[in-house]
Amino acid sequence: MTVDFSDVPPRLARLAADPTAGEVFGAGEHGFVLEPPLTGAELAELEGQLRRELPAEYRSFLLTAGRGGAGPAYGLFPLRRVDGRWRWEGDGADLTDLDTLDQPFAHTEAFNPADALPPRPDEDDVDSPEALEAAEDAYQELYEAVVYDDAHSVGLLYLCHLGCALREALVVSGPARGQMWADDSADGGGFRPLRDDDGVPLGFARWYRRWLDSCPTPVTR
Incomplete structure (x- = not known):
């Protein structure tokens, strides 16, 4: 399935030229600029390294809009090729385990490891x-081991951060493949699917366009 993102670059260009758009949260980081799209050969190389085809909406975006930059919150983590290997870069991009993206994210409903x-x-x-201090230290060590266990994010591709160590990710493998999820572990909230106003889980395209539609309409001069 191919998704049409051809309108996105010109809309972003108009926003980048409009001084009022700078008030959008995170705009100072990405400036409404997308990095160039991937070529078909580059995408094939990336997916070969991941041993998994990316969800259709996101791979369409990579091919027709850009490989990262302008997007929700502080923007989409950009894809970079370093020493022959593709990877995403940004604050929290390293939470994506490239070696396990082909393994299933097991969840379809919100869950909190802290429970x-x-x-x-x-x-x-x-x-x-003294005993209380020792017990609190032991609990904190247990908390971090349980809540921040890498196993919780197997199959998740982290795409952006919202500040305060809160991130949003795309499910690449598993029953929720193609859905966008929030990782609220930093404030004790666990993981949850992002949903539209009618409660339907958001895919990449709707997630991205909700952000784009929320940006101010550029002033026409």
Whole structure:
């Protein structure tokens, strides 16, 4: 399935030229500029390295609009070829495990790894301040091991960050393939599918266009 993104570059160009568009959150980072699209050969090389074809909407964007730059929040992580290997770059792009993108992200509903943790220790559980401090340190170590376990994000391609270590990702493999998900682990929220106003999970195209449609209409001079 091919998705038409031919209108995106000219819309972004008009936004880039409009001084009022600078008020859009994150615009100072990407300036409404997309990096050049991938060629068919480059996409084939990328997908060969990943051992997986990317979801149709995103691969259409890469081929017809751009390989990264202007987009939701602080923009789309750009694709770069470094020492013969393709990778995404940006704040949190390294959360994508390129070696496991072909393995399934198992979830279809929101989940929070922290729900499996025992209650936090408090002073009623111990008999001294020193014991409480030790219990809190042990709990924090357990919390980080459970909540930030790389296994939770297998099959997820991280595409942008919203600040405060909150990120959004595309499901590449698994039953939710093609959906956009939020990783709210940094504020204790776990993972959840992003949904449209009617509750339908967002794919890449609708996710991107919701952002583009939210930007101000450029002033005509």
